[in-house]
Amino acid sequence: MAATAMVGSLHSAAAMQCSSSGDMLVQQQHGVGQRCLVPTSNEVMGKPTVLVSEKLGDAGIELLRKVANVDCSYNLTQEELISKISLCDALIVRSGTKVTREVFEASNGRLKVVGRAGVGIDNVDLQAATEVGCLVVNAPTANTVAAAEHGIALLTALARNVAQASASMKAGKWQRSKYVGVSVVDKTLAVMGFGKVGSEVGRRAKGLGMHVIAHDPYASAERARALGVELVSFDEALARADFISLHMPLTPTTDKIFNDESFKKCKKGVRIVNVARGGVIDEDALVRALDSGIVAQAALDVFTVEPPKEDNKLVQHENVVVTPHLGASTKEAQEGVAVEIAEAVVGALAGELAATAVNAPMVPAETIAELAPYVTLADKLGRLAVQLVSGVAGVKDVKVTYWSSRADDDLDTRLLRAMITKGLIEPVSSAFINLVNADYVAKQRGLRISEERQPSDGTIEYPLDRIQVKLYHVASKFASAIPDHTSEITLEGKVKDSVPHLTKVGSFSVDVSLEGSIILCRQVDQPGMIGKVGSVLGEEDINISFMSVGRTSPRQHAVMAIGVDNEPSKTVLQKLGGIPAIEEIVFLKL
Numbered sequence: 001m002a003a004t005a006m007v008g009s010l011h012s013a014a015a016m017q018c019s020s021s022g023d024m025l026v027q028q029q030h031g032v033g034q035r036c037l038v039p040t041s042n043e044v045m046g047k048p049t050v051l052v053s054e055k056l057g058d059a060g061i062e063l064l065r066k067v068a069n070v071d072c073s074y075n076l077t078q079e080e081l082i083s084k085i086s087l088c089d090a091l092i093v094r095s096g097t098k099v100t101r102e103v104f105e106a107s108n109g110r111l112k113v114v115g116r117a118g119v120g121i122d123n124v125d126l127q128a129a130t131e132v133g134c135l136v137v138n139a140p141t142a143n144t145v146a147a148a149e150h151g152i153a154l155l156t157a158l159a160r161n162v163a164q165a166s167a168s169m170k171a172g173k174w175q176r177s178k179y180v181g182v183s184v185v186d187k188t189l190a191v192m193g194f195g196k197v198g199s200e201v202g203r204r205a206k207g208l209g210m211h212v213i214a215h216d217p218y219a220s221a222e223r224a225r226a227l228g229v230e231l232v233s234f235d236e237a238l239a240r241a242d243f244i245s246l247h248m249p250l251t252p253t254t255d256k257i258f259n260d261e262s263f264k265k266c267k268k269g270v271r272i273v274n275v276a277r278g279g280v281i282d283e284d285a286l287v288r289a290l291d292s293g294i295v296a297q298a299a300l301d302v303f304t305v306e307p308p309k310e311d312n313k314l315v316q317h318e319n320v321v322v323t324p325h326l327g328a329s330t331k332e333a334q335e336g337v338a339v340e341i342a343e344a345v346v347g348a349l350a351g352e353l354a355a356t357a358v359n360a361p362m363v364p365a366e367t368i369a370e371l372a373p374y375v376t377l378a379d380k381l382g383r384l385a386v387q388l389v390s391g392v393a394g395v396k397d398v399k400v401t402y403w404s405s406r407a408d409d410d411l412d413t414r415l416l417r418a419m420i421t422k423g424l425i426e427p428v429s430s431a432f433i434n435l436v437n438a439d440y441v442a443k444q445r446g447l448r449i450s451e452e453r454q455p456s457d458g459t460i461e462y463p464l465d466r467i468q469v470k471l472y473h474v475a476s477k478f479a480s481a482i483p484d485h486t487s488e489i490t491l492e493g494k495v496k497d498s499v500p501h502l503t504k505v506g507s508f509s510v511d512v513s514l515e516g517s518i519i520l521c522r523q524v525d526q527p528g529m530i531g532k533v534g535s536v537l538g539e540e541d542i543n544i545s546f547m548s549v550g551r552t553s554p555r556q557h558a559v560m561a562i563g564v565d566n567e568p569s570k571t572v573l574q575k576l577g578g579i580p581a582i583e584e585i586v587f588l589k590l
Ligand SMILES: NC(=O)C1=CN([C@@H]2O[C@H](COP(=O)(O)OP(=O)(O)OC[C@H]3O[C@@H](n4cnc5c(N)ncnc54)[C@H](O)[C@@H]3O)[C@@H](O)[C@H]2O)C=CC1
Pocket: 118, 119, 120, 121, 140, 143, 144, 147, 192, 193, 194, 195, 196, 197, 198, 215, 216, 217, 218, 219, 247, 248, 249, 250, 253, 254, 275, 276, 277, 301, 302, 325, 326, 327, 328, 329
C-alpha cells in the first residue's frame, strides 16, 4: 500500500513567462490562504516555477518542463539562492545545496515543496520546512544500488590498495611489494545501518565470501535472517569487525558516532568505508586512529564539509582512499532519482499525493480518496465554529468527536484533525496550514485538540457517520450555538451524497449543505418566518441555496440555517435582525 502525503495546490495567478533555464524567473501572485490541502476543480492553475539548483538527469527536467517553468541554476551561492527563492514554488536539490531556515523564511510562503533528488535530507532544515508548511520529498530508492556498488568498490579498492598503486604507477614507479593487500574472503564485515544501502552491501559482501554482521537498532530481525546477516550491538560490531561499512543517516544520534571512544573498541587494524555521511565520523579522531594503527585504512566518499579543504588531513593521509561524494553518481541512478523526484514534485505541486514525503504523516492514498468529502467537512466545521466565537480570549481547547462504525484502527483521523485545525486557525490569522504544519501551528498557538471516537450504528461502507466540533471556554456571538447548561460552542456535520452538511448548531438540528455561505438566525417558532426572511434576501438579490429550520419544541425557539450564494451586506443583516421574532443572527463565511 502506497503511503502518501499531500501539500497545498497551486493558485498561481500570473505566470507571465517561461524560463526553462538561466536566471529569469516569473513573479507569481500568491496570497495567504490561497492554498489548501485538497485541490478544487475551479482553481486557476498558472504554471509554477521550479528551481533546480544542482545537476539533475534530463528525463527529470523533461518531466518538470511539461508543467512548470524550470530554472536550472547550478552553483548558486547561498545568497543567490536566498534572493531567488521567493520566486519559486518548488526547489530541487542534491546534497550540495543547503536549504536552511533562512531559505524557507526568504521564500515568504511561496515555496511549497523541496525535492531532494537522493536519500539524505540532512542538508534540508526539516523543522523550518514544517513550520512554514513546506513539504519535503526525497527519492529514496533509485540510488540504492549505486551507493551499495560504490561501497563495495571502495571496500575492495581499499583491501588491494588499488588507488595508491595506480597513483604510484602513474608517478613512474613499480612498487609490487609495497602494495601487498589483504583478502576479504572469510573476513567479518560490520554493516552499520542495515537499511536499503546497508542490506545491498551486505548481500554483495556475502557474495565475496565475507561473514556479514550488522548493527541497526531499528532493523527487522526477519530481514537480516533472510539475508543470513547477524544483527549485533554497536560495541559487538566494533569488537568483531575486520571491515566496517557505514550506512546510517546523519542524525543528532549518529553525529560523530565514530569517535575516539568507539575507535578504541575496534579490532586493531580495522578498515573503514564511509559512503553514508561525513558527519557520522569525528574526522580528527579518525586521523588519530589511523596514525596509531587502530584503523589500518579508510575509504571515504563523504566528508563533514564538502568539498573538504585542500589540506584536509584525511584526504592527504596515505592510508586513506577518497572519492568526491560519488556514491549516487552512476548514469542509471541519476536518471532514476531525476524521474523519481520530478514525479514527486509535480504531483505535490498539483496538490496530489507524495509517497516519499519526509516531513508529513504518511496517509495511504486510498484513505485520502475515501476521506476527501469528510476532509472538506472538517475544514468547514472548523471555519464555522471559530466564526461563532466572540471576544478576544481565543480558542484554546477543542474536542473533536468522530462517530464511526469502523474499527478504531480502520479510521485514520490525522488528516481530519489537520483540516479542523486549518479551519479553526486560517479565518482568524494569516497562517497557511496544511497536513505538514497543522500540528506544529496548533501547538505554537496553544491550541489543544483532543479527539474521541464513538461507535455508530451506521454502515461500515462509509468511514464516518458524523463529526462534532466543540470549542470549550469561549463566548459565542450566536448564543444558540451553545447547548443549554453547557459552555461549549458545538457544531455537528455529516456527509450526504458526497456533500458536507451542517446538521447541528448547539442543540438545534438543522440540515444545510456546506456550499456557499451561511446565515444562522434564532427566532421564536411561528408561522411565516421563512417567507419573511426569504423576501428580505430576495429583495436584495441574494440567492438562497438551502434553508432548514430546527426547533426544540413547537412555538418555542427555532434556529434557521440559510445557505446563501452571496455575502449579504450589513444593511441586509440588520433588516433580517429587525424582523420581529428574530432573536439573534450571524453570517458565517465558508
Ligand atoms: N554517498 C552517497 O552518494 C550516498 C549516500 N547515501 C547515504 O547512505 C545512508 C543510507 O541510505 P539508505 O540505506 O537509503 O537509507 P535507509 O533509511 O534505508 O537506511 C538507513 C538505516 O540506518 C539505520 N539507522 C538509523 N540510526 C542508526 C544508528 N544510530 N545506528 C545504526 N543504524 C542506524 C536505520 O534504521 C536504517 O535502517 C544515508 O545517510 C544516505 O544519505 C545514500 C545514497 C548515496
